[in-house]
Amino acid sequence: MRYVEEFRDPELGHAMAGEILATVEPGRHYKLMEVCGGHTHSIYKYGIDDLLPANVELVHGPGCPVCVIPMGRVDDGIAIALQPRVTLTCFGDMLRVPGSRGTLLDAKAQGADVRMVYSPLDALRIARQNPDREVVFFAIGFETTAPSTALTLRRAKAEGVANFSCICNHVTILPPVRALLESPDLRLDGFIGPGHVCTVVGARPFEFIPADYGRPVVISGFEPLDILQSIHMLLRQLAEGRCEVENQYRRVVPYDGNLRALEVMADVFELRPHFEWRGMGFISHSALKLSAAYEEFDAERRFSAPGVRIADPKACQCGEVLKGVIKPWECKVFGTACTPEHAIGTCMVSPEGACAAYYNYGRLARTRQVV
Amino acid sequence: MSASERIAGGREQRVLEIIETARSKRPRFRDERITTAHGAGGKATQTLIEALLVPAFGSPALEALGDAGAVRIGGLDLALTTDSFVVKPIRFPGGSIGELAVNGTVNDLAVSGARPIALSLSLILEEGLETDVLRAEINAIAAAARSSGAEIITGDTKVVERGHADQLYICTTGIGQIDPRARLSPAALRPGDRIIVSGTIGEHGTAIMLARGSFELDAEIVSDTRPLWPAVDALLEAAGPSLRAMRDATRGGVATVLNELARASGVGIVVREADVPVHPTVAAASELLGIDPMHVANEGKLVLFVAAEAAEEALAALRAVDGCERAAQIGEVTEGPAGMVLVDTAFGGRRVMDQLVGDPLPRIC
Numbered sequence: 149m150r151y152v153e154e155f156r157d158p159e160l161g162h163a164m165a166g167e168i169l170a171t172v173e174p175g176r177h178y179k180l181m182e183v184c185g186g187h188t189h190s191i192y193k194y195g196i197d198d199l200l201p202a203n204v205e206l207v208h209g210p211g212c213p214v215c216v217i218p219m220g221r222v223d224d225g226i227a228i229a230l231q232p233r234v235t236l237t238c239f240g241d242m243l244r245v246p247g248s249r250g251t252l253l254d255a256k257a258q259g260a261d262v263r264m265v266y267s268p269l270d271a272l273r274i275a276r277q278n279p280d281r282e283v284v285f286f287a288i289g290f291e292t293t294a295p296s297t298a299l300t301l302r303r304a305k306a307e308g309v310a311n312f313s314c315i316c317n318h319v320t321i322l323p324p325v326r327a328l329l330e331s332p333d334l335r336l337d338g339f340i341g342p343g344h345v346c347t348v349v350g351a352r353p354f355e356f357i358p359a360d361y362g363r364p365v366v367i368s369g370f371e372p373l374d375i376l377q378s379i380h381m382l383l384r385q386l387a388e389g390r391c392e393v394e395n396q397y398r399r400v401v402p403y404d405g406n407l408r409a410l411e412v413m414a415d416v417f418e419l420r421p422h423f424e425w426r427g428m429g430f431i432s433h434s435a436l437k438l439s440a441a442y443e444e445f446d447a448e449r450r451f452s453a454p455g456v457r458i459a460d461p462k463a464c465q466c467g468e469v470l471k472g473v474i475k476p477w478e479c480k481v482f483g484t485a486c487t488p489e490h491a492i493g494t495c496m497v498s499p500e501g502a503c504a505a506y507y508n509y510g511r512l513a514r515t516r517q518v519v
Numbered sequence: 520m521s522a523s524e525r526i527a528g529g530r531e532q533r534v535l536e537i538i539e540t541a542r543s544k545r546p547r548f549r550d551e552r553i554t555t556a557h558g559a560g561g562k563a564t565q566t567l568i569e570a571l572l573v574p575a576f577g578s579p580a581l582e583a584l585g586d587a588g589a590v591r592i593g594g595l596d597l598a599l600t601t602d603s604f605v606v607k608p609i610r611f612p613g614g615s616i617g618e619l620a621v622n623g624t625v626n627d628l629a630v631s632g633a634r635p636i637a638l639s640l641s642l643i644l645e646e647g648l649e650t651d652v653l654r655a656e657i658n659a660i661a662a663a664a665r666s667s668g669a670e671i672i673t674g675d676t677k678v679v680e681r682g683h684a685d686q687l688y689i690c691t692t693g694i695g696q697i698d699p700r701a702r703l704s705p706a707a708l709r710p711g712d713r714i715i716v717s718g719t720i721g722e723h724g725t726a727i728m729l730a731r732g733s734f735e736l737d738a739e740i741v742s743d744t745r746p747l748w749p750a751v752d753a754l755l756e757a758a759g760p761s762l763r764a765m766r767d768a769t770r771g772g773v774a775t776v777l778n779e780l781a782r783a784s785g786v787g788i789v790v791r792e793a794d795v796p797v798h799p800t801v802a803a804a805s806e807l808l809g810i811d812p813m814h815v816a817n818e819g820k821l822v823l824f825v826a827a828e829a830a831e832e833a834l835a836a837l838r839a840v841d842g843c844e845r846a847a848q849i850g851e852v853t854e855g856p857a858g859m860v861l862v863d864t865a866f867g868g869r870r871v872m873d874q875l876v877g878d879p880l881p882r883i884c
Contacts, residue, residue, distance in 0.1 A: 152806065156865060156866050158865060158866050158867040162867060192870060193870060194864050194866045194870070195864050195866070195867070195868015195870045196866075196868055198868040198869055199867060199868060244556075244877075250551075253554050253555070254551070256554065256555075257553065257554045266734060372866045372868075475531075477531055477535070478534075482534070483534070483537070483538035484537065484538065484541045488562070488873075489546075489562050489563065489876050490549065499809065507873075508871065509871050509872075510870065510871065511535060512861065512869065512871055
């Protein structure tokens with residue numbers, strides 16, 4: 149695969165690991181947060197930890213779209229899916245996220261028509277093909293997936309597909325990052341910025357992190373060499389006393405983002421006053437709902453759903469994992485009561501979840517070099 | 520730079536040990552209902568079989584959890600296996616449900632070291648099924664049976680109301696004679712043994728995925744469905760007593776086979792990712808869909824565990840068999856960590872390779 153395998157070259161990887169080793173200051177401990185779950189997944193999948201010195205610690209951040217969905221929203225999705233004539237569509241990893249009484253997959257086994265789709269446009273196609281059904285798309289994701297939901301809704305409106313609607317759970321990345329920076333229990337030295345989100349919003353919105361909080365940011369791609377190079381760039385900033393937003397993922401991310409995508413989002417969505425994040429509580433202006441012009445497609449208006457806030461299970465420490473306060477294996481139930489087969493928390497479900505990534509790929513005693 | 524040393528985290532290590540203890544216990548079946556995950560060949564299927572089905576029957580031959588059960592009748596060692604086929608769509612590039620129904624069963628016999636001898640055939644037909652569709656599948660069954668060397672000697676037919684089945688389901692049972700050269704057991708793996716796959720992996724699952732059309736991807740990839748007895752026969756001839764175990768890597772893919780055998784033998788396994796043969800189209804489709812080809816189903820690929828000293832001979836014998844030209848050594852059996860499969864990634868790191876819980880794609884066979 150051209151343009152992919154070049155970024156997985158083991159020789160270049162080892163060379164970059166050598167440069168990282170040469171850049172770290174002996175005795176200093178570095179804590180770098182990868183904000184995005186896609187990075188967490190890549191780090192474990194390629195064994196990138198093995199190539200880093202022990203004093204460079206990667207802290208997993210809140211950027212896994214499935215992980216941050218609170219239980220009450222899953223319950224709402226299930227309640228709507230169980231209504232007569234409803235077909236509920238969602239991305240595959242959402243199917244196995246536990247609500248307070250089971251998952252969407254369990255609802256399917258009880259007779260609900262729940263279907264996995266790879267794109268919101270597939271959901272719209274199902275709506276067109278089944279005019280006698282109410283087809284609901286359970287939308288999740290950060291600014292990465294929000295534009296495709298927005299475009300789908302625009303198309304639904306233009307075509308007058310009246311039997312299509314959307315449960316909007318889209319969230320935005322900057323408010324939780326700000327919340328983390330405000331939190332007293334976390335000391336971070338820098339951020340690996342979420343490349344996919346930045347293809348839409350650009351790198352500029354991250355400038356407040358160096359400006360207001362004095363932490364460097366490097367926007368990173370998702371191949372193993374991208375991640376190693378971004379770590380090196382962060383370490384160089386720290387070594388040289390610089391603090392700025394750098395863009396490692398320039399082959400994809402324009403500094404000002406994708407203006408057309410932002411324009412479509414601004415038309416279709418508006419900010420919710422507040423939204424509950426799993427384990428992180430309510431965060432102001434951190435999620436999107438359908439704008440007044442699109443409210444006819446809002447499934448939360450079309451169907452009655454409980455809309456109840458459900459507290460996370462007591463044993464579950466997803467919140468601490470999402471905030472990077474603890475490592476997945478430090479959670480009390482990790483790997484014993486909470487496994488991919490029977491997940492208690494969301495972080496164990498999505499492939500981008502830190503717990504699932506660690507359980508599936510990283511569950512391994514490692515020996516690492518100390519500098 | 521100060522002198523460097525290697526350290527391992529002590530507390531993390533203890534947590535990992537607790538997890539492995541939990542994993543090595545016989546699973547409990549806790550689900551309230553059957554979901555599609557239980558049919559996908561991953562951990563959910565395994566839990567259903569090991570926790571709900573096997574304990575109910577108390578059969579030592581069943582508890583071995585091989586691809587076929589062994590039974591001795593009048594001094595003759597026989598292997599018996601059965602399989603149901605519900606694949607959707609029933610025709611796909613490279614094959615169809617009828618061909619699969621024969622190959623799936625004769626391959627379970629073959630990898631158990633048994634020459635396929637006879638088959639039964641049960642058909643569950645949906646009311647309204649077109650006769651031409653049925654006739655095409657019967658012809659496919661007949662052709663596949665002929666090329667496998669097994670004879671269909673009994674059968675059954677049922678018709679259910681429209682909507683109560685999806686076109687047709689097929690169940691075949693096969694009986695074979697265990698070859699005297701075979702000394703195979705899933706518990707026979709020893710540290711140092713080599714692991715060989717008989718060709719490029721993940722083609723059946725990928726072909727089905729693309730044939731369903733839900734991804735709107737166009738690619739030329741065909742199912743690898745084929746009988747494996749010729750490959751097994753060649754291996755038994757070349758390295759009979761040195762062969763430890765063989766598996767047909769169907770649902771759950773090569774990853775599931777490796778995990779099952781690592782657990783059954785109480786050994787570790789290390790796979791070299793760069794050495795695993797994968798067709799570029801399968802690699803690209805997997806990349807796009809976020810799936811590891813090691814988790815994707817095959818219908819004509821075996822995974823072989825062989826003593827190190829016989830590995831080269833076994834590989835050469837395999838490569839001489841039609842359809843196995845791209846057979847490759849992909850890794851080794853290690854002493855530990857017991858029950859775990861590790862991958863040395865092409866990039867230079869190391870990771871765990873577990874079974875999937877379910878599969879995003881049910882009804883592949």
